[in-house]
Amino acid sequence: MIEDNNISALNIVLEIKDLNKSFGDNHVLNGFNMKLHQGENLVIMGKSGSGKSVMIKCLVGLMEADSGLISVMHNDITTLTQEALDILRADIGFLFQGSALYDSMTVRENLEFPLRRHTNKFGNDMNTEKLVIEALENVGLAHAIDLMPSELSGGMKRRVALARTLILQPKIILYDEPTSGLDPITAKEIIILMQDIQKKYGTSSLIITHDVDCARVISDRMILLIDGIDYATGTFTELSTLQDPKIKAFFKQ
Ligand SMILES: Nc1ncnc2c1ncn2[C@@H]1O[C@H](COP(=O)(O)OP(=O)(O)O)[C@@H](O)[C@H]1O
Ligand SMILES: [Mg+2]
Numbered sequence: 001m002i003e004d005n006n007i008s009a010l011n012i013v014l015e016i017k018d019l020n021k022s023f024g025d026n027h028v029l030n031g032f033n034m035k036l037h038q039g040e041n042l043v044i045m046g047k048s049g050s051g052k053s054v055m056i057k058c059l060v061g062l063m064e065a066d067s068g069l070i071s072v073m074h075n076d077i078t079t080l081t082q083e084a085l086d087i088l089r090a091d092i093g094f095l096f097q098g099s100a101l102y103d104s105m106t107v108r109e110n111l112e113f114p115l116r117r118h119t120n121k122f123g124n125d126m127n128t129e130k131l132v133i134e135a136l137e138n139v140g141l142a143h144a145i146d147l148m149p150s151e152l153s154g155g156m157k158r159r160v161a162l163a164r165t166l167i168l169q170p171k172i173i174l175y176d177e178p179t180s181g182l183d184p185i186t187a188k189e190i191i192i193l194m195q196d197i198q199k200k201y202g203t204s205s206l207i208i209t210h211d212v213d214c215a216r217v218i219s220d221r222m223i224l225l226i227d228g229i230d231y232a233t234g235t236f237t238e239l240s241t242l243q244d245p246k247i248k249a250f251f252k253q
Contacts, residue, residue, distance in 0.1 A: 019068035030228035046225030090118040093170035099161040101149040135167040155186035
């Protein structure tokens with residue numbers, strides 16, 4: 001296929017080139033590549049332990065890659081100053097695997113936390129209360145504002161975590177296993193929420209999952225992470241009909 005690089009390059013909001021990361025003899029990423037386009041839902045699927053979380057942690061700077069290029073909105077992140085990085089970070093929401101709420105803080109305090117860290121985004125006169133309520137309304141949980149995380153169900157925790165990600169109105173959202181640990185009905189609700197948010201804000205999303213149903217419903221395009229590389233790229237339909245045994249293993253239920 002011939003790609004029109006001049007047009008598509010303008011729309012790339014996130015790019016990884018030749019990413020390598022090892023832990024001793026454990027070579028987790030061996031030259032992984034990906035491009036996320038504006039407004040796209042890109043799913044990266046890989047089996048457990050294949051390096052999905054490692055990849056996303058390198059992307060957000062929680063882990064240092066051994067080598068490779070990572071660029072966010074056409075900025076090579078290794079060349080940016082701390083200040084420029086902080087500004088970029090406020091445009092990237094990260095929904096951690098699990099929910100990672102602060103157990104000792106109320107829902108409201110959990111949502112206020114990112115606002116305090118990124119004061120530059122909304123300026124000094126930001127209306128914290130309004131932003132918190134709006135973010136909770138987006139996930140249907142305005143009534144839970146004063147509850148503690150221990151008072152929430154698994155699905156509600158995931159929603160609050162999503163609201164905390166949304167509160168900074170990110171241009172890009174990274175989801176690490178958004179449906180893991182949830183029952184199928186709650187998982188479906190979270191997927192619908194993700195779709196609603198994408199429609200409402202036009203965000204670009206990178207979704208890491210091993211949940212085939214989630215991938216089928218939400219992906220515009222998929223990358224299979226196998227053997228530390230971007231082993232195959234295509235739509236769900238394209239990939240699920242390939243005959244390669246390594247690829248077929250993902251799709252047989
Ligand atoms: N901080 C770490 N130190 C050593 N090994 C790690 C670390 N983080 C991840 N790994 C290893 O990297 C591999 C990929 O892990 P991970 O990215 O968490 O997998 P998954 O695809 O399930 O998210 C695993 O073999 C894991 O043991
Ligand atoms: Mg993981």
